[in-house]
Amino acid sequence: MKIVKPKKLNKGDVIGIISPASPPKDLSKIEKGVNYLERLGYRVEVGKNVGKSNGYLAGTDEERLEDLHSMFKNKDVKAIINVRGGYGSGRLLDKINYGLIKRNPKIFVGYSDITALQMAFLKKTGLVTFAGPMLAVDFWKEDVDTFTEEYFWKMVTSTKKIGKLNNPDNENFYTLTKGRGEGKLVGGNLSLINSLLGTPYQIDFKNSIILLEEISEEPYSIDRMFYQLKYATNGFKDIKGIIIGRFVDCYIKDKDDPSLSLNDVISDYFGNLKIPVIYNVKHGHIEQNLTIPWGLKTKMNASRNFIEIGESAVC
Helix, strand or coil, X not given: CCCECCCCCCCCCEEEEECCCCCCCCCHHHHHHHHHHHHCCCEEEECCCCCCCECCECCCHHHHHHHHHHHHHCCCEEEEEECCCCCCHHHHHHHCCHHHHHHCCCEXXXXXXXXXXXXXXXXXXXXXXXXXXXXXXXXXXXXXXXXHHHHHHHHHHCCCCCEECCCHHHCCCEEEECCEEEEEEEEEEHHHHHHCCCXXXXXXXXXXXXEEEEECCCHHHHHHHHHHHHHHCCCCCCEEEEEEEEEEXXXXXXXXXXXXXXXXXXXXXXXXXXXXXXXXXXXXXXXXXXXXXXXXXXXXXXXXCEEEECCCCCC
């Protein structure tokens, strides 16, 4: 699939807001996020169904799909930022008009449950999307994290090559296995990646660099997901390199239960691979969050401890 880059964002452009997964518990976060974007000089179009709820979903499948399609149809909308993750994005995959998305490539931003949409868009349309800050998670706060903010806006407004990815305060990445690799950058939330295995939306792992992050899964659950991913990728042989983001609150909840640690599980699966593995990359369910552009050719050198993207994410 040929990679399709969205056009860069300019001040005064319209940013669309949709909620294809779960609603925020506090709907005022949506308004606060909109105010933040408007203060920066953007116009904002909120999907007509944003703010609805249906159990743990932000409205019915039809309502959430309607907002997704309407934002891609709307010629004035130049970027789409998701309200939050949660649950339910994957329910839309077999209903999406991928031809519409391919004809109208736009900046599309989110992470967590939004991984399902992003990997499906990449598979079906080649669209470069962004695992980055969301409206009611990151942009509603009075003090948006400076690193997250600056890195994201630079990524979607500049046509200069991205270059080396850096943690906040230039904190080092760590090497689990040495070596070099080059491939298409894919990945996101581990649970969502695994939920796509065996479906028409499964990631094309061949010649890929895969980034993984997770939240609130105990080590035995991470173990189960890792072996499923291992078997699905020919023992990771289809993959050119692995980047391990943040695994937040992924520890045994009952201290009396015997358990391997998260580090034990990671070492068991990745510690002896013949491909480069880098960890301590600040991406995932964290405040200081490195925006990741899915689909771009990426180089990683675990021996020299860097990850580099030699092109822009937008055109």
